[in-house]
Amino acid sequence: MLSTMASSNSHGQDSSYFLGLQVYEKSPFDEVVNPTGIIQMGLAENQLSFDLVESWLRKNPDAMGLKKDGESVFRELALFQDYHGLPAFKNELVEYMAKIRGNKVKFDPKNLVLAAGATSANETLIFCLANRGEALLLPTPYYPGFDRDLKWRTGVEIVPVHCSSSNGFRITRLALEEAYERAQKLHLKVKGVLITNPSNPLGTTMTRDELNQLITFAIAKNIHVISDEVFSGTVFDFPGFISIIEAARDRNLENTDVWSRIHIVYSLSKDLGLPGFRVGMIYSNNETVISSATKMSSFGLVSSQTQYLLSNMLANKKFTSKYMKENQKRLKRRKEMLVSGLKKAGIECLKGNAGLFCWVDMRHLLSSNIFEAETELWKKILCEVGLNISPGASCHCTEPGWFRVCFANMSHQTLQVAMQRIKDFAERSSCSGIGKSYQQNMSSFRRKLLTSNWVRKLSSSDRDEQER
Amino acid sequence: MEFTRKNGQLLSRIATNDRHGENSPYFDGWKAYNKDPFHPAQNPDGVIQMGLAENQLCFDLIKKWILENPDASICTAEGVDKFKDIAIYQDYHGLKEFREAVAKFMGRVGGNRVTFDPNRIVMSGGATGANETVVFCLANPGDAFLVPSPYYAGFARDLRWRTGLEIVPVDCKSSNNFRITRAALEEAYEKAQRSNINVKGVILTNPSNPLGTILDRETMRSLVSFVDEKNIHLVCDEIYAATVFSSPRFISIAEIIQDMDCNRDLIHIVYSLSKDMGFPGFRVGIVYSFNDAVVHCARKMSSFGLVSSQTQYLLASMLSDEEFVGNFLRESSKRLARRHCVFTKGLEQVGISCLKSNGGLFFWMDMRPLLKEQTVQGELELWRVIISEVKLNVSPGSSFQCSEPGWFRVCFANMDDETVAVALERIRAFVLKGKEEDTPDQKSKRWHKKSLRLSFSSSRLYDESLMSPRMLSPHSPLMLSPHSPLVRART
Numbered sequence: 001m002l003s004t005m006a007s008s009n010s011h012g013q014d015s016s017y018f019l020g021l022q023v024y025e026k027s028p029f030d031e032v033v034n035p036t037g038i039i040q041m042g043l044a045e046n047q048l049s050f051d052l053v054e055s056w057l058r059k060n061p062d063a064m065g066l067k068k069d070g071e072s073v074f075r076e077l078a079l080f081q082d083y084h085g086l087p088a089f090k091n092e093l094v095e096y097m098a099k100i101r102g103n104k105v106k107f108d109p110k111n112l113v114l115a116a117g118a119t120s121a122n123e124t125l126i127f128c129l130a131n132r133g134e135a136l137l138l139p140t141p142y143y144p145g146f147d148r149d150l151k152w153r154t155g156v157e158i159v160p161v162h163c164s165s166s167n168g169f170r171i172t173r174l175a176l177e178e179a180y181e182r183a184q185k186l187h188l189k190v191k192g193v194l195i196t197n198p199s200n201p202l203g204t205t206m207t208r209d210e211l212n213q214l215i216t217f218a219i220a221k222n223i224h225v226i227s228d229e230v231f232s233g234t235v236f237d238f239p240g241f242i243s244i245i246e247a248a249r250d251r252n253l254e255n256t257d258v259w260s261r262i263h264i265v266y267s268l269s270k271d272l273g274l275p276g277f278r279v280g281m282i283y284s285n286n287e288t289v290i291s292s293a294t295k296m297s298s299f300g301l302v303s304s305q306t307q308y309l310l311s312n313m314l315a316n317k318k319f320t321s322k323y324m325k326e327n328q329k330r331l332k333r334r335k336e337m338l339v340s341g342l343k344k345a346g347i348e349c350l351k352g353n354a355g356l357f358c359w360v361d362m363r364h365l366l367s368s369n370i371f372e373a374e375t376e377l378w379k380k381i382l383c384e385v386g387l388n389i390s391p392g393a394s395c396h397c398t399e400p401g402w403f404r405v406c407f408a409n410m411s412h413q414t415l416q417v418a419m420q421r422i423k424d425f426a427e428r429s430s431c432s433g434i435g436k437s438y439q440q441n442m443s444s445f446r447r448k449l450l451t452s453n454w455v456r457k458l459s460s461s462d463r464d465e466q467e468r
Numbered sequence: 469m470e471f472t473r474k475n476g477q478l479l480s481r482i483a484t485n486d487r488h489g490e491n492s493p494y495f496d497g498w499k500a501y502n503k504d505p506f507h508p509a510q511n512p513d514g515v516i517q518m519g520l521a522e523n524q525l526c527f528d529l530i531k532k533w534i535l536e537n538p539d540a541s542i543c544t545a546e547g548v549d550k551f552k553d554i555a556i557y558q559d560y561h562g563l564k565e566f567r568e569a570v571a572k573f574m575g576r577v578g579g580n581r582v583t584f585d586p587n588r589i590v591m592s593g594g595a596t597g598a599n600e601t602v603v604f605c606l607a608n609p610g611d612a613f614l615v616p617s618p619y620y621a622g623f624a625r626d627l628r629w630r631t632g633l634e635i636v637p638v639d640c641k642s643s644n645n646f647r648i649t650r651a652a653l654e655e656a657y658e659k660a661q662r663s664n665i666n667v668k669g670v671i672l673t674n675p676s677n678p679l680g681t682i683l684d685r686e687t688m689r690s691l692v693s694f695v696d697e698k699n700i701h702l703v704c705d706e707i708y709a710a711t712v713f714s715s716p717r718f719i720s721i722a723e724i725i726q727d728m729d730c731n732r733d734l735i736h737i738v739y740s741l742s743k744d745m746g747f748p749g750f751r752v753g754i755v756y757s758f759n760d761a762v763v764h765c766a767r768k769m770s771s772f773g774l775v776s777s778q779t780q781y782l783l784a785s786m787l788s789d790e791e792f793v794g795n796f797l798r799e800s801s802k803r804l805a806r807r808h809c810v811f812t813k814g815l816e817q818v819g820i821s822c823l824k825s826n827g828g829l830f831f832w833m834d835m836r837p838l839l840k841e842q843t844v845q846g847e848l849e850l851w852r853v854i855i856s857e858v859k860l861n862v863s864p865g866s867s868f869q870c871s872e873p874g875w876f877r878v879c880f881a882n883m884d885d886e887t888v889a890v891a892l893e894r895i896r897a898f899v900l901k902g903k904e905e906d907t908p909d910q911k912s913k914r915w916h917k918k919s920l921r922l923s924f925s926s927s928r929l930y931d932e933s934l935m936s937p938r939m940l941s942p943h944s945p946l947m948l949s950p951h952s953p954l955v956r957a958r959t
Contacts, residue, residue, distance in 0.1 A: 001699075001733070006605045006765040050552040057548045074534065075527045080749040081594075081742075087955045116593050116751075117558075120772045127630055128483040132609070153604055153630070153769070222478075261478070269558075276557040276777030292483040295490060296630070299600055300593035303776035304749030309543055 011152050016378060017042065017144040017394035024388040031413060039418045042388040044200065044356045045409035046234065046273035048330040052323050053272070056313060073308070080304040083297050085114040089307040092314035093281065097266060099320065100233045105246050113282045113293040114307075116300030118230045118267035121280035122149045122194075124296045125263055128289050129224050130156045135188040136226075137161050137179050139171045141359075141395035141402070143200045143228075150194070159183045159190065162398050165361075168350065169202055171195070173213045180221065192224030192261075193217070198231040198241065201395050201404035202359045203335075203352030205235055211247035215258065224261045233271025233324060236332035237353035245283075260286040268310065270356065271327075277306045331356070331408060334415070338407040341419030345426035356408040360389075363401030365429055374400040385425045387418055482630055489624030497851070497861040506859070508886050516891045519861040521677065521829045522882035523711065523746035525803040526796060530745070533792050540785035542778060550781065557777040560770045562591050566780040569787035570754060574739060576793060577710040578720040584756065590766045591780075592753035593773025595707050595740035599626040599671075601755055601773070602736055603633050605765045606701050607668040612636050613703075614656050614670045616648045618868035618875070620677045620705075627671065636660045636667065639871040642834075645823060646679055648672070650690050657698065669701030669734075670694070675708040675718065678868050678877035679832045680825030682712060688724045696730040703736045710744035710797055711881075712827035713805035725758070732758040741783070743829060744800075750779045804829070807880045807888065814892045818899045829881040833862070836874030838902065847873040858898045860891060 020042050029037035080086060087109070094107035115121035130136065132155030138146065139161040151158055161179040163169040176193070183190045193214060197206045218225045227244040235241040244262055253259050264283040269275035279302050282293050314320055338358055339349050350359040366373040371393050378391040381403075392402035407415060497519055506514035539546040542554050557563065567586040574584045592598035607613065609632025615623060617637040627633050638656040640646040653670070660667045670691065675682045683691075695702040704721040712718040725735055737756040742748035752775050755766045787793060812822050812831055823832040839846040844866045851864040854876075865875035880888065 003608050011768045078747045078749050116773045131480045274555045276555050278774050278776050295488045299597045300773035301751050303751050303779045306776040306778050
């Protein structure tokens, strides 16, 4: 009756990642109204710097495009649906993108295609680069939403590139080759490798060495490199951010084949904290990709009203400089608060310098070194401790026990409450003996919660959200 | 050549084929307009854009409302307190107030004969995104939909390009005013079956683009019983619903199925604010399905084209203002009716007839008597003359897959009154001149000669840097002055 797409679960939204969001919805934490509710730490949003944006808006009230007397651009905006995008907006975007990269690279607005969020940008790019049944290599752990964004409607497969904690989850040439061979054995044609840099969920920037490995690999195999750089403006510490384009340019690859196989995805959702405005983009030096992606952007253009507002905002260079500096300061402070709070609870994090989250090592709290144990721990933390964090399995991590914990989407006080809860939980766990307490407390819980039927039942309800 | 071949293997088939439909000669008209756009003062001999189905007649009403309601914008002093909540809001259910306002608006537009459920309202990236999403939900690659012709030129891309869907046209004829007949549907369906094409549904636009007519109750009931019998889907694109400016009134498919015993899981509506309100830039598309599974699936897919929360917020406020909406709909109808009348009566006076219509932002003009030969070639030749001599960009029927040559879609709501007068005068002058000077034989010879002098041909690829075929308009980057705030932001 319906399409295969509509009738299957290939949208990927049955994963624990989304289920946690649902459970949160049922009893969300509020300092006053619901102080025992669940604290949302599974949402990679940046809420730390809205005051700066609001203050800009107060000083620039006609960003709506209407002037009480004189010229108004409302009509032009309401009619503007040119899929090339508002020129003013794209001009500002490329300058902003360059600024984030320390002005070490320059971008051409003609090579920028707007899309409705990075969600749409990623899907569109895959539609342009790969046919149904072909494959992409993705280093693990990766953003859970990729299973929907890259595979669902495109029909493209993901072949994971296994990264391990033994070297800080860095991508190695060996891992890339191994994944490529695995794909070959499955008769899957690999069209490209997609990385997120800075990484979600790791919260780290890629080293130059990693980027070079990737580029070399892409040259050897004649495939694309897609670099999802949506968190590039959230880098708050050393060693700093190197874009794939910078790495390629530093190797003098500008006039070679691979240059037209390197593509960047970007968005304002993380850096500026504006996910609701749906501003995503593709940057590519490949004319055919630009041409095709531009036509496809018809399926998800950015509202002209939003393009206009943001072009004015980004045009104010004093504002953007101030924002970038202050935002990074606040992110760093918040991260340090989370890391030290976890440390007090005897929990370590992967050393990271970017992103809106920590990659937390809870392996020592597992009853055993298997994913079922990770799920048990996750559910305990969700339902008993009242924290919605994201289990590594939902990010396709190959080692159980890692969790992504977000820190930028809540107030200072809420984070303190969360830290206290974790500390109490860790103390309880170490006192009572973890393995035993799990088996005792969790057996009925496990029966109820670990079955896939339950999983399916929850996900069929209307209330799932999709966030990074 | 080598690069093209390499590129073809390197990129997807979708990226390198032309199922996006933008290489058709249809877009040469846009190019001509872009090169030489009409302006009453600065370029009075330029090409007048009549190929753009935009509704520009009621902006004064909207502007007035926005100025009177500063708290509807998150960018004003009155509204900025809401900024943070709105800027973070990316829930693909959409703002509750927005869905409620849209549902109420749709009900109003349908004459308040039916209530729309806000929980079935799903967002998409314009109707473009909505149509594609519906196809992704209902059909697999290689499946087909029946589409009554003539139909919107953009369907080639929206329904087929990335979805892999096939379109099977259902030819409608001028002999019965292009009505969709049961016989035509059955014939198209059977033909598809014989060719082993799996038909999953019917999709149509009501009011029709390009005809400007609405479906009568009988036809709609017949459509519902047809899809019910074949157990296939019916998708009604109702984006021109509020542009109906005279009787008979618009009837939504939602109203029809209220009184019919049919499988509601087969019925789906696509809606948008681009035509009724004149907001194509805001990208407000809606999928409304009576099938729960489709609602859920489309909602997940809406992640690929959510409406900007800034826009949702503004429109939630605007569309819930019942007094404003009532006044707007009434006034819009009045102005559309007036425009329509000015053109159609004016053309009648020089012997050009149009299909009788009461909706849409265009009329369907009958130029068959002026064709040198009753073929698509003949139509395209006439069309090129109209662009280059008469300097009007109108759309030839063949670009809408019309099975009869000689019909043209002419848009009338995207210009001011002054331009209307100029456009009308040009057409009349052209037709009258033709009548005075020539016998039928000489007339056709004259056009033939002229068409040879034209500088473009249908086989030429259009220049990407000049064109945004999706909607070439005075609002494309070329048309904006370098000092316009849309080109250079003010700091």
